[in-house]
Amino acid sequence: MKLQKKQLVYSIVVAFAFFTVYLIIYAFYHRENDGLVYLIFNSYALIAVVLSFVVVLRRSVREQRKKVTDHKRLTYFAKNLTAPALLWNDNFSEIVLNDALAELAEITAPADADAKPIICGFFNKEDMTDADIREIVLARNKEYPFRSPSGVLHEMIWNTCAVETDEEGVTWLLSIGMDLADIRMLQSEIESYSKKLTVSEGRHNLTMELMDVGLLLIEQGNPRLFPSEKLQAMLGFRGASFSVEELRKRVYPLDLVAFDSHVQTLRHQMRSFLNQTRTMELRLSAADGEYRWYSYRFKVTQNAETGRLVAGGSVIDITQEKAKDAKIEQIAYEDAVTEIPNRNKLLFVGQELFQITKDLDISYWVIVTDIDRFHLINDTCGYAAGNALLKSFAEVVIGQMEQGGFAARISGDNFALILRDTGDKNLPERVVKRIQSDLATKAVGELENRSLTCSAGFAKMPEDGESFENVMEHAEFALSSASDTLGSIRRYTSEMHDTIIFESNLEKQLSEAVSRKDLILYYQPKVSLKTGEIIGLEALVRWKHPSGKILSPDMFIPIAEKSQLITQITRFVLREACRQASLWQKAGLKPIIMSINFSSTDFYLENLSGQIQNMLNRFRLEPNYLEIELTESMALKDIDATIEQMQELREAGIRIAMDDFGTGYSSLSYIQRLPFTMLKLDRAFVMHMEDDPVVQEIIRSVARIAKAKKIETIAEGVETPEQAEHLRAAGCDFAQGFLYGHPMTAAETEKYIRADMAKKYTS
Numbered sequence: 170m171k172l173q174k175k176q177l178v179y180s181i182v183v184a185f186a187f188f189t190v191y192l193i194i195y196a197f198y199h200r201e202n203d204g205l206v207y208l209i210f211n212s213y214a215l216i217a218v219v220l221s222f223v224v225v226l227r228r229s230v231r232e233q234r235k236k237v238t239d240h241k242r243l244t245y246f247a248k249n250l251t252a253p254a255l256l257w258n259d260n261f262s263e264i265v266l267n268d269a270l271a272e273l274a275e276i277t278a279p280a281d282a283d284a285k286p287i288i289c290g291f292f293n294k295e296d297m298t299d300a301d302i303r304e305i306v307l308a309r310n311k312e313y314p315f316r317s318p319s320g321v322l323h324e325m326i327w328n329t330c331a332v333e334t335d336e337e338g339v340t341w342l343l344s345i346g347m348d349l350a351d352i353r354m355l356q357s358e359i360e361s362y363s364k365k366l367t368v369s370e371g372r373h374n375l376t377m378e379l380m381d382v383g384l385l386l387i388e389q390g391n392p393r394l395f396p397s398e399k400l401q402a403m404l405g406f407r408g409a410s411f412s413v414e415e416l417r418k419r420v421y422p423l424d425l426v427a428f429d430s431h432v433q434t435l436r437h438q439m440r441s442f443l444n445q446t447r448t449m450e451l452r453l454s455a456a457d458g459e460y461r462w463y464s465y466r467f468k469v470t471q472n473a474e475t476g477r478l479v480a481g482g483s484v485i486d487i488t489q490e491k492a493k494d495a496k497i498e499q500i501a502y503e504d505a506v507t508e509i510p511n512r513n514k515l516l517f518v519g520q521e522l523f524q525i526t527k528d529l530d531i532s533y534w535v536i537v538t539d540i541d542r543f544h545l546i547n548d549t550c551g552y553a554a555g556n557a558l559l560k561s562f563a564e565v566v567i568g569q570m571e572q573g574g575f576a577a578r579i580s581g582d583n584f585a586l587i588l589r590d591t592g593d594k595n596l597p598e599r600v601v602k603r604i605q606s607d608l609a610t611k612a613v614g615e616l617e618n619r620s621l622t623c624s625a626g627f628a629k630m631p632e633d634g635e636s637f638e639n640v641m642e643h644a645e646f647a648l649s650s651a652s653d654t655l656g657s658i659r660r661y662t663s664e665m666h667d668t669i670i671f672e673s674n675l676e677k678q679l680s681e682a683v684s685r686k687d688l689i690l691y692y693q694p695k696v697s698l699k700t701g702e703i704i705g706l707e708a709l710v711r712w713k714h715p716s717g718k719i720l721s722p723d724m725f726i727p728i729a730e731k732s733q734l735i736t737q738i739t740r741f742v743l744r745e746a747c748r749q750a751s752l753w754q755k756a757g758l759k760p761i762i763m764s765i766n767f768s769s770t771d772f773y774l775e776n777l778s779g780q781i782q783n784m785l786n787r788f789r790l791e792p793n794y795l796e797i798e799l800t801e802s803m804a805l806k807d808i809d810a811t812i813e814q815m816q817e818l819r820e821a822g823i824r825i826a827m828d829d830f831g832t833g834y835s836s837l838s839y840i841q842r843l844p845f846t847m848l849k850l851d852r853a854f855v856m857h858m859e860d861d862p863v864v865q866e867i868i869r870s871v872a873r874i875a876k877a878k879k880i881e882t883i884a885e886g887v888e889t890p891e892q893a894e895h896l897r898a899a900g901c902d903f904a905q906g907f908l909y910g911h912p913m914t915a916a917e918t919e920k921y922i923r924a925d926m927a928k929k930y931t932s
């Protein structure tokens with residue numbers, strides 16, 4: 170650091186002044202020549218001179234230092250500006266370029282000696298005069314073309330101001346530039362964005378957009394988000410920042426899954442979006458508390474100083490536009506009855522989330538749920554009541570979305586939910602239980618006194634499948650695996666997967682078994698509770714599996730029902746049962762009633778009565794020796810069609826039994842509309858009869874009402890003599906169960922009937 174001339178002169182003048190005063194005083198006192206006094210006085214004067222010189226010198230050094238520090242600060246400031254900046258002085262002795270300008274001008278660390286041509290180049294001057302500098306300082310929007318060494322033309326606007334003048338009169342100037350190319354690019358981007366909005370999407374015009382633009386800045390690693398004042402006003406937030414959690418509370422429940430995935434993606438993958446522009450669309454509760462659609466269009470950049478990634482961009486209200494799109498969206502993605510998302514939307518969201526789970530190592534639960542025995546509600550209370558129940562169910566399901574998630578109606582009474590896995594493995598079960606208890610409260614109006622329950626199956630994604638559809642299939646499979654149990658909640662397991670494979674193999678084998686005649690009939694006796702005599706047989710199908718096992722119908726009838734193989738099975742059972750019954754009659758066995766079981770697909774076949782009569786004619790069997798067993802739920806599927814079909818069968822003289830009575834919803838008065846001849850009380854009644862007086866009372870009144878309508882009653886699953894006695898006392902006519910005989914082969918059955926006949930003659 171060199172001492173400036175001005176300060177040196179100032180110091181010398183002050184010192185000289187002191188010295189002059191000293192000389193005058195010295196001359197005055199010299200006359201008396203007092204040596205000691207003179208010596209002290211001289212020393213004192215010398216010290217004073219030296220001291221004053223030091224003080225002045227120090228002050229000047231401090232001032233100089235401050236100036237140097239200020240200058241350093243200025244240089245630092247200029248260097249760290251993100252816009253292109255230039256610090257220069259009017260005698261062109263020094264120049265400082267920041268990185269942005271150095272990059273743009275393709276100059277690295279210019280020497281001060283070259284300052285003038287560089288400065289002149291930036292301001293497009295041959296040789297710069299004081300008048301030019303004045304013009305530069307005053308210019309606000311003047312464009313200065315500048316060509317970089319590689320020939321790129323930059324049209325710059327410079328904002329220049331004098332920042333410091335030193336004691337030598339040298340003025341320092343700071344010029345901050347803007348490259349018009351950048352501005353034009355930004356402008357064209359806004360224009361094209363606005364055009365896209367106004368033309369293709371018709372969102373809103375540019376003016377509106379500019380008026381309603383909020384800005385949001387998200388910094389990597391920073392849990393707080395930084396909104397502009399406009400955005401704060403739009404959303405009704407106060408404060409310069411808000412947390413992700415605060416924002417999450419404003420998100421529309423059905424958009425929470427999308428919100429969470431956006432947050433996760435930004436948190437973990439921001440770097441992969443560097444310099445990309447992306448858009449998020451979400452519903453948020455606005456300042457007035459209403460949910461509105463917002464579009465956040467942001468670009469990820471890297472902060473040059475901190476090195477941190479920053480996502481910054483505009484937030485605009487697109488509610489009006491969404492309202493226009495809503496109709497199209499509604500048709501494509503909304504279920505008409507419940508007004509919640511449909512299967513298509515679920516697949517769309519699910520597929521996206523499946524990808525996210527893979528990328529971000531997170532997981533979701535996929536739950537599929539349906540209302541137990543919903544078809545009965547539809548059949549017995551009408552479609553209007555059915556639809557009302559679906560709407561209520563949709564509300565119940567959506568009600569679970571407050572913590573985040575996605576829900577849709579996927580078909581009939583099937584609804585699906587996607588929930589973020591929080592590490593709590595009991596979450597799906599808890600959510601379903603809440604749905605079940607909320608659903609129970611919807612049994613009002615026409616549904617009063619109905620016990621409304623629902624069942625669910627669930628699977629985890631991505632671990633339970635190779636795609637979202639696959640995970641869904643597995644959740645649906647878990648649901649169907651418990652279809653007979655009301656209110657069941659099952660998680661998909663890999664054993665279930667084995668079952669799927671097993672079932673699909675079984676289906677193939679079953680179709681072969683039907684054509685290879687590997688199916689056989691067993692017969693179970695039905696006896697009179699009054700006389701103990703056999704009055705009929707129920708034909709129960711069995712499958713002689715290639716493995717040597719005899720498979721029970723529960724193992725293959727449900728599979729056959731799904732695949733239409735059931736029609737062939739029923740045809741076989743009908744033919745074989747008629748053939749056997751007529752064979753036994755011809756062999757002199759006492760004529761008894763042969764019952765066969767029908768599935769719903771069989772029952773609604775065209776000309777069923779004609780087909781059965783053909784079979785009876787073929788084996789010369791009287792129609793009143795044939796009984797068809799229908800289950801209650803089957804009969805109520807389409808009540809009018811059922812009545813018509815049953816009447817045709819009745820007119821042909823064929824008997825009809827209501828199987829498994831009491832397991833469904835239907836009231837006896839409703840059942841009475843159906844022209845059946847026998848009512849089969851379900852095994853559950855028999856099981857609970859002994860310890861439950863209410864059940865006894867029900868059996869009694871059912872038997873009484875049935876008798877009045879000339880309908881006979883039989884109880885299934887009778888295993889003990891006590892049960893038989895109770896049933897007889899309650900007025901039940903017949904019984905079937907292990908007490909009288911298990912299902913048997915034809916040969917065993919023949920022996921049984923012969924023994925029964927012999928008993929009658931010997932007793």
Ligand code: C2E
Pocket residue numbers: 693708709710721722723726739742765766767768798828829885886887888905906907908912
């Ligand atoms: P279901 O029609 O209710 O038949 C009665 C079932 O209860 C039979 O089982 C029978 O073995 C069983 N059972 C009878 N007495 C007792 C008892 O005292 N205790 C107990 N625990 N069980 C008893 P199975 O033969 O396994 O048949 C099961 C179901 O499969 C039948 O129920 C019926 O719905 C269906 N099924 C059987 N054969 C056919 C058929 O040919 N076609 C159709 N569509 N379904 C059939």
Ligand code: MG
Pocket residue numbers: 707766798828
């Ligand atoms: Mg049956």
Ligand code: MG
Pocket residue numbers: 828829849885
């Ligand atoms: Mg039954």
